Amino acid sequence: MRFRLRRSLRLGPLRLHFTERGFSSWGLQVGRWTWNNxxxxxTVDTPGPGYLQSRGRRRR
Incomplete structure (x- = not known):
């Protein structure tokens, strides 16, 4: 099993996501709503342990 390093940098509502190889993606978070580019x-965080998530980009 391999250990993977991930990190998110928060700049207000903007989130920058990094992996071992460098910059991965960016996203927005406003309240309980999150979007990844x-x-x-x-993604919408719901009360309790669950959340709602859209399908996102469809593969062709």
Whole structure:
């Protein structure tokens, strides 16, 4: 099993995501709503342990 390093840098509502190889993607977070530009996926945090997530970008 391999250990993977990931890191998110928070600049207000903007999130920059980094991996071992460097910059990975960026996203926005406003309240409980989150959007990631690479996957084009919307996520809404719900009360309790769950969340709602859109399908994001479809593969061709």
């Amino acid at each position: 690479r996957t084009r996926r919307h």
